[in-house]
Amino acid sequence: MKKNQFFRRFKSQLKQITLMVFAVFTFASCDKDDSVGPTGPDTRLEGRDKVIILHDNPNTKAPYTVDELAALGYDPAVQDSFPSSYKAEIFIWAQQKPLRIEITKDGVDETPMLIASFTRDDRPDLSDYKEGYGYSAKWKFKTGETDIPLGGSQVYNIKVVYHDQGIDGFTTNSVRETKFTVFHIEDKTVGTLADFLVGYWRFDDPSNLLKATVGNDLVLNGAASHSAIGGIAAGDGAAHVDVGTWYDVLDHGISDSFTMVWDVMVASADLGKYICLFQNLAANDSDGSLYIHPDAGFWLNGGGTPGENIIQADTWHRISASYDSGDVLVYVDGVEVIATTVNWPIDPAKFIILGENSSNNGNGEDNPISISEFMVFSTAFSAEELTTLPALGTPAVETIASALKGRWKFDDSGNLLKAECGNSLVLGGAASHSATAGNPAITGDGAAHLDVGTWYDVVNHGVGAGEFSMIWDVKVNDGDLGTYICLLQENPANDSDGSIYIHPDAGFWLKGSGTPGDGIFIADQWHRVVVSFNAAGDSFVYVDGQEIWVGATTVWALDPAKFIILGENSSNAGNGEDNPITISDFMVFDKAFTADQIEAIPLIDKPAL
Secondary structure: OOOOOOOOHHHHHHHHHHHHHHHHOOOOOOOOOOOEEOOOOOOOOOOOOOOEOOEEEOOOOOOOOOOOOHHHHHOOOOOOEEEOOEEEEEEEEOOOEEEEEEEEEEOOOOOOEOOOOEEEEEOOOOOOHOOOOEEEEEEEHHHHHHHOOOEEEEEEEEEEEEOOOOOOOOOOOOOEEEEEEOOOOOOOOOHHHHHHHEEEEEOOOOOOOOOEEEEOOOOEEEOOOEEEEEEOOOOOOOEEOOOEEEEEEOOOOOOOOOEEEEEEOOOOOEEEOOEEEEEEOOOOOOOOOOEHHHHHOOOOOOOEOOOOOOOOOOOOOEEEEEEEOOEEEEEEEEEEEEEEEEEOOOOEEEEEOOOOOOOOOOOOOOEEEEEEEEEEOOOOEEEEEEEEOOOOOOOOOOOHHHHHEEEEOOOOOOOOOOOOEEEOOOEEEEEOOEEEEEEOOOOOOOOEEEEEEEEEEOOOOOOOOOOOOEEEEOOOOOEEOOOOOEEEEEOOOOOOOOEEEOOOOEEEEEEOOOOOOOOOOOOOEEEEEEEEOOOOEEEEEEEEEEEEEEOOOOOOOEEEEEEEEOOOOOOOOOEEEEEEEEEHHHHHHEHHHHHHHHOOOOOOOOOOO
């Protein structure tokens, strides 16, 4: 099975931790020392004897949310499941500084594992004793390196020993104990690596090479000179970055565990020079992290110059780098070229690719390179995962974002037709729409309200006639629910019934398939509608992650020049089938999603991509 690592620290997400702790983790299942000393019962730790187990959700590499906790069915402060290759990091937090912590397998007579290093860690969210006064220790392990069998579990005793011998006449140190159960589960497969994709740039739009498919648009910096060129295969785009030019990657969502994948080419005139692939320092005032070396191998900041004659001139290569708290792996075209330890701290605001400016532009370390794809993941891929990434010409990790052809987010109140990906929409019909607030669960979300008889033309969309998928985030006002509202009209002439409607019974009407469902849409509530259609005429319709329809329909053949959303004009505006609707996000893909892919799309409280 393929492998992932998920855990990271809590301190940067203290607000979420507070939710976790008070939802589940405020426990102190510790057996008090009931010995009696010369002065009576043992009260040495009274009011400050709390011990709390903290760790991230292994599936998200982030603190458990309230909803995740509610769905678990168990207390992750007492037990949890960890994949084989997972580098677990369990925080043991105590109100009083311990002398040591002893960890043993329950029921096994063995020498305990000792932890004697503690960090001052005040947490007012966990305790009101001296405004959260406390200390924490880390218990680290990799489940696959323990003797817990795959599919099995192990209960561990955690004994916290305090340094208070002699106080109140007691001849022993006080002790608090708790238990924690580790379940050993299989690693995730490569197919789920897409869950960790936080940035994706394809360089396919020659009019905007900085455009992001996932994450934030790149920022052009340095000499700020780049140009659109052909990519790896027909139809693929790329950017050629000139000397002294680089891209800033902002608010990227990674910390001390990440993977980056570059699809790049170096021209023969530039091979034999330093080319910086990655600069971890936001100030960009010293050497970067990872370079292509003049000998066509690599130079790592802190890791020497491994390899030579790896990069070939005028040849596209897939370079992937995995970093996990200092452990780095670098692969080229699926072959390991580096496995070492370095220190690349990441600024959460920015890192830089394809250039560095340690002295000045043209200093010999910021030379030209071409790039056709760049991906960033918030987890460190294992050696096996890096080895099995697909060949050039296929996205490094399959994700629905790889098939994205158009996206419109309606966040710009001054231009509601603007595309995030693809071409701007064209306002049709009555041409009456207005900016409004979007989904309140998504910070800063904007939306467009379309009035009766108004629709959008999606032109030159790049989606073939054979298959497609679409996602709408929409809301229908109470006064309009109970009427027909056309979501998709595939007929560019717009002189017949459309393909899919919201039905007056708050379900759907599908062309060629009747009226599946009723009572699905709730008035004045945001919903996420996902439709997938394949060349055989099979379609999937989901709302808010729930399957509404799976089956055959008449063929919905998209015209390459245009299709229409949110209205149709089979007779005239106001014919009862082009009623008002509000939309905050629309996406179109040139691939038919599977049921598994649809069900993996986030719910309406988060962006679909």
